[in-house]
Amino acid sequence: MSQPDDQPLLPALGFAEELNEDERRSLGSFGEFITATEGDTIISEGQEQDSLFLIVFGTFHVQT
Template sequence: MSETFDRPEIPASGIMSDLDADDRRLLGDYGEFLPVHPDQTLIEEGKEQDSLYFVISGVLHVHTDTKEKRTLVARVSAGETLGEVNLFDPATASASVTAKDFSQVWKANRADLEQFKNSYPAAAAELLAGILREMSQRLRRMNDKLTTNEAEAAFHSFWS
């Protein structure tokens, strides 16, 4: 992928899939487009984090670090988001996010999104519905993963 960076458009994918092109263009004015270079840290674990990140292109790794090792939590690519939980429940970042290759990201903090909501309430409602849909899907995946892990642990403890 080219590492040139022009102001991209927010694509109609992920949480943005229900927004029309005009609303996505307007929304882009309420945040900022960021180039993220390979190995650049976008979010640092333990630091204040109050922004929503929408990945336009590239791949980022969500990870936690200890003195002993780095644990990959997730791979995030185009159409996916980061940081949405902290919009609703402000806290420090629970993990770090590092670009694996050149990525383009749109970032909006809570104040940006509040201004967008006040100016374009119908579009903001569509965006909020997209965020809630994404969070619900992640919760289902985590529940499935937890259920599978518990079933495997129970099976292994029974036969051990």
């Protein structure tokens, strides 16, 4: 299974710690990696979503 050079590999942390590299590549290929900086809004209250967000590195703040 190949992975584009610009597609990061899901790290072996948390739930993904039990997965091997091929499984993490496969799981990562279903999504999109984004980089957010402080102050960025990822999703707003009431906004329809068909996505699941996983925080790979860093922290986030929920504001209502």
